[in-house]
Amino acid sequence: MSQVTIVTGLFDIGRDSLNKSFRRPFSYYVENFKKLLSIDYPMVVFGDEELRHIVEARKHAPTYFISTDLNRLRETETYPAIVAARERLREKFSMRPGVIKAPQATLDLYMPLVSQKIYWLRDVARLNPFGSDHFMWVDGGIAGHFKRFSTRYFEGNFRNSLPAYMQNRMFFVLFPIRRDAEELHGFEKGKFDEWAGEPLDHAVRAAVFGGDAASIERTVPLYDEILRATLAEGLMGTEENIMTIMVCRHRQLFDLHRTVSGIPSEFILRHDPLGSFLFKLGWQRIALKRASKRYRRRLLERLHLRERSAPLQVDSLSSK
Numbered sequence: 001m002s003q004v005t006i007v008t009g010l011f012d013i014g015r016d017s018l019n020k021s022f023r024r025p026f027s028y029y030v031e032n033f034k035k036l037l038s039i040d041y042p043m044v045v046f047g048d049e050e051l052r053h054i055v056e057a058r059k060h061a062p063t064y065f066i067s068t069d070l071n072r073l074r075e076t077e078t079y080p081a082i083v084a085a086r087e088r089l090r091e092k093f094s095m096r097p098g099v100i101k102a103p104q105a106t107l108d109l110y111m112p113l114v115s116q117k118i119y120w121l122r123d124v125a126r127l128n129p130f131g132s133d134h135f136m137w138v139d140g141g142i143a144g145h146f147k148r149f150s151t152r153y154f155e156g157n158f159r160n161s162l163p164a165y166m167q168n169r170m171f172f173v174l175f176p177i178r179r180d181a182e183e184l185h186g187f188e189k190g191k192f193d194e195w196a197g198e199p200l201d202h203a204v205r206a207a208v209f210g211g212d213a214a215s216i217e218r219t220v221p222l223y224d225e226i227l228r229a230t231l232a233e234g235l236m237g238t239e240e241n242i243m244t245i246m247v248c249r250h251r252q253l254f255d256l257h258r259t260v261s262g263i264p265s266e267f268i269l270r271h272d273p274l275g276s277f278l279f280k281l282g283w284q285r286i287a288l289k290r291a292s293k294r295y296r297r298r299l300l301e302r303l304h305l306r307e308r309s310a311p312l313q314v315d316s317l318s319s320k
Contacts, residue, residue, distance in 0.1 A: 004162050004210070005132040007124045008036060009046035009117075010140035011070050013109045019101040028144065030054070035143035039154045042130040045140075046120055064129045073112040078231060082111050085236035089186040099186050104238050114239045115227060117206065122220045125213040134166040136210030145207070145265040158271035162210075170211030170219050171255040172247055174202040175262035187230075187237030195230060196248035204243040207264035218253070222246050 010033045012026040034054065037043070042062040045055045048070065055065045073079060086105060093099035103110040117137050125135045143149040165171040179201050181189045193199050211219065226249075227242045247254045259266045 003042065003130065003132040004134045004136055004159070004166075005042045005044060005124065005128075005130055006039075007044050007046075007121050007135055007137050008033075008140045009068070009120065010051055011046075011048060011068075011109075011113060013070070013103075013107050013113060015103060015107065018103060018106060019097070021098075022101060022103055022106075029141045032143035032149075033140045035149045036138065036140060039151045041154065042132060044124045044127075044129065062130050070109055070113065073109055073116065076112065078115070078228060079112055081228070081231035082115075082236060083108075085231050085234050086111065088234045089236055092188070093183065093186060096182075099183060102186065104236070105186055111236060111238060114206070115242070117239060118209075118216075118220055118223050118243075121210070122216050125216045128213070134163060134210060134212050135216060136162065136166070136208065137206075139207040139264065142207050142264055145263055146269075153265075153268050153272050156272065158268055161271060165255050165257075166211045166215070168212065168215060169253055169255050170209060170215045171257065172209045172243060173205045173207070173264075173267045174256055174258045175205045176258075176260065177201060177203050183237075185237030185241055187235055187241040191233075191235055192237075192241060192245070195226070195235075195245045198248060200244065200248070202244075202258060204240050204247060205259070205262060205264055205267075206238075206240045206243055208267060209243075215253075219246070222250060 010029055012029075015029075016023055016025045018024075037055070037058045038060075040061050042064075043058070044064045044066065045051070046066050046068045047055065049067055052065055052067065055063060089105050090100050093105075099105060104114075121135055121137045146153070177184055177200060179199050183189055184192060184200075184203060189200075210216075223242055223246050226245050230236070230242065230245070247256060257267055259270075
């Protein structure tokens with residue numbers, strides 16, 4: 001069977017300093033990262049020296065640690081353009097707290113970090129320390145998206161399906177977005193559609209993606225060109241915006257998998273009968289709750305408008 005090397009990474013970029021809706025302590029990521037380390041795949045990990053002892057304690061499967069100084073990201077060619085685009089994003093959406101308080105608009109190294117994923121995947125494919133046929137990026141904190149994480153979700157049908165997804169092409173996972181949205185991750189939706197060449201109703205969820213060495217080499221220049229060009233225009237969101245534009249422009253080069261939730265675990269769980277059933281059950285509850293909230297909000301909006309438009313009732317006695 002073809003071997004798949006997982007590529008991942010974990011860094012503390014200060015997410016615990018964010019607004020409550022985006023705040024997560026680094027300990028949350030470390031806890032979920034350890035769960036990812038427990039799966040039985042060859043793994044290459046990018047991280048700073050403080051992470052080394054956690055990674056090197058992994059003995060049940062081949063493991064390769066690449067010590068990485070995040071401050072080097074400030075020396076990349078794209079860093080000045082990211083800083084400028086982030087300032088433009090904050091000005092453009094200054095009245096949208098949900099945008100300007102998000103990590104890509106607040107944390108200096110967020111976009112420089114997430115935009116590196118595909119470059120690091122290419123670097124590992126070139127290095128190929130375990131002689132693998134395929135290489136898959138998996139976010140270090142992905143275990144946090146499972147209600148109950150189990151290593152079995154990465155085995156069986158999922159593991160057996162991966163080589164077909166990555167044969168002479170890269171695979172990406174898509175999640176639904178609103179066509180009439182104002183932005184996605186701070187990237188203006190109108191511009192997003194223009195760059196993609198179509199009115200978008202799905203975008204790439206970049207928590208899991210991969211390919212064979214040749215397809216990764218073919219893909220990175222496409223990604224790099226779009227990243228630089230959009231930044232030059234002052235447009236920035238996250239790596240998911242760049243990957244979405246790329247797969248739309250070169251759809252024939254990729255194996256695309258649509259999901260209904262946007263939750264990164266959905267793509268993995270759909271390969272496991274029990275996991276898929278439990279996910280669908282949980283997602284139906286979430287969707288029902290969201291629909292109920294939307295209905296109540298719209299009902300209140302209609303009642304408010306009705307009150308504002310109702311004619312003024314004057315007491316007949318008051319005019320006498």
